[in-house]
Amino acid sequence: MPPRLQDLPQIQTLLDQPAIAVLTERYSHEETAVALRLIVGALRDALRGGREVVWPDFESMAFAAEVTAKIEAGRAPSLRPVINATGILIHTNLGRARMAPQAVAAMQSVAEAAGNLEFDLSTGKRGSRHSHTERLICELTGAEAAVVVNNCAAAVLLSLMATAGGRSVVASRGELIEIGGSFRLPDVIAQSGATLREVGTTNKTRLSDYADAIEPDTAVLLKSHTSNFRIVGFTAAPARRDLAKLAAERNVILIEDLGSGVLVDLSPFGLRDEPVVADILKDGVDLVMFSGDKLLGGPQAGIIAGRRDVVAQLKAHPLMRALRSDKLTLAALEATLRLYRAPHNPMKEVPVLAMLSEPLASVQDRADKLARELSTIANLDPETEQTAAYVGGGSLPQQDLDSFAVSVALDGMSPDDLMTALRSAATPVIGRIERNRVLLDMRTVQDCETALIVAAFTQISAA
Incomplete structure (x- = not known):
């Protein structure tokens, strides 16, 4: 029965x-x-x-x-390590930038002991948490002063509240961005207590548009780097140097939200659309905001760098305490920034930059090796194929990177079911589906992770 x-x-x-x-x-x-x-x-x-x-x-x-x-x-822990085989280097849903071992070690050292977070070891008196990263940021960018908050959205909000609250902000219509999580720049400006004055059109904004919009209550000219989209064709925008000259002449502050931000020139690797922070400040921008966990390759953080007097306003603002970074973030960020100084080579030691600049032949070797190992598993059909990886994380829109992937099919299992099984592995494997096969892009997979991928497929095949 x-x-x-x-x-x-x-x-x-x-x-x-x-x-x-x-x-x-x-x-x-x-x-x-x-x-x-x-x-x-x-x-x-x-x-x-x-x-x-x-x-x-x-x-x-x-x-x-x-x-x-x-x-x-x-x-089991809810937040777990996974293998990023998507080919997206800075994958927001997968935690963005992989941090360097030095950054991980720095976090551990301050986590398991007391530290001098706000204690001046030379005087024995109260110190500032901002001091641990400020000198390095200034050295690497040429800024007069700097401060770190918990993410770039917080950096934008704090900067506008401290400099433009109750006054107006002039911004180009073509730069009123929206990023992930419904973060809309016009809404942030409104939340800061400032009034937005839109100028120009979606595709064309001239210097005269900014000049005509400046009134006695104007505090800020706001420029936003369109890091997650691109407008092409019939376009125009004033040069930063010209905007900076206008801001100085009219006694207003020029602020730029970079979103991502890089400390080194990536053009030798074919990535020409991401401006270097130091170059922006040299052009006369008063304050620039950028992320710590994207192309910089560190922890989640919002870095604000620029004029000493303007940064001092931010440090003194009441919102600063709510947005300040903790000791783990500051330790990881300091360790990451040190990798940009000699004798270190950030293109080799900062993981996201190492993935971005890795020679294609090396990526292919890793794909070929994984394909050979997977070919020994019953009912599995692995193939190496050339594909495209992406920077991701709102950086370098539509900019792809040559890559190689291992394309896999398992007899009797659909690609969706195989992806589900891979996500259920002891170390979850996250890939993508193309042409009815699962693709594992090797540009975002480390050599040490290939054995874990083989173990996952072995378990799935035996089930």
């Missing part, structure tokens, strides 16, 4: 069984009860839906093992 709903045992009955009672002592009564409810609930749903049910022996050790597995799954 097939099982019926009334055959499902009560949770308390299951808890009273000896094999299950052991689990309440090893874990907790509540965790065990929750696991039992999930298992019994799944059986109930299957019966109600008329689906085939594999009825367990509720008194067996096999059932106790199933409950144990459910408890352990519930205890």
Whole structure:
């Protein structure tokens, strides 16, 4: 006789069984009860839906093992390492930039001991948390002063609140950006207490448009780097130097939101659309904001650099305390910034820059090696193919990078099901689907991760 709903045992009955009672002592009564409810609930749903049910022996050790597995799954960390095989170097959903070992070590060292976060070791008196990164940022960018907050959106908000609250901000219509998470620049300007004055058109804004819009209550000319989209064709925008000269003549501040921001010239690697922070400041921009966790290759942070008097306004603003960075972020950022100084080579030691600049032949070698190893697994059909990777993270829109991927198909399993299985591996593998096959782009996969990918496919094939 097939099982019926009334055959499902009560949770308390299951808890009273000896094999299950052991689990309440090893874990907790509540965790065990929750696991039992999930298992019994799944059986109930299957019966109600008329689906085939594999009825367990509720008194067996096999059932106790199933409950144990459910408890352990519930205890697994929610935030876990994954293998980024998407070909997107700065993948926002996958945590953006992979940090350098030096940055990870710096975080650990200040996390497991007391530190001089706001303590001046030379005087024995209270110090400033801003001092740990400010000197390095100024050295690398040529800024007079700098401050770090928890992300670039916070940097924009703080900068506008401190310099333009209650006054007006002039910005080009072609630069009123929206980025991920519905972050809209006009909304941020409104939230800062400033009034937006739009000038120009979507594709053309002239210097005269800015000049005509400046009034006695104007505080800021705001320039935003269109890092996540591109306007092409019949376009025009004033040069930064001309905007800076206008701002100085009219006694207003020129601020630029870079979004990403780089400290080194990436044009030798074919990436010519991302301006270097130092060059922007040389052009006369008073304040520039950029991210720490994108092309800079560090932790999530918003870096603000520029004129000493303007940065001092930001440091003194009441919102600064709400947006300030913690000791782990500052430790990781300081360690990352040090990799841009001699004798270090950031293109080799900062992971995101190393991925970006890795020779194509090296990427192909890694793809060929993985394909050979996967070819030994039954029912698996791996192939190496040339493809395109992307910088991502709102940086360098439509700019692709030559890459190689391993294209995989598994007999009897659809690409969607294979992707699901890969996400369920001990170390989840995140790829993409193209032409009805799973693609694992090797530009974003490290050499040490290929063994984990092979282990994932071995487990899936054996299931």
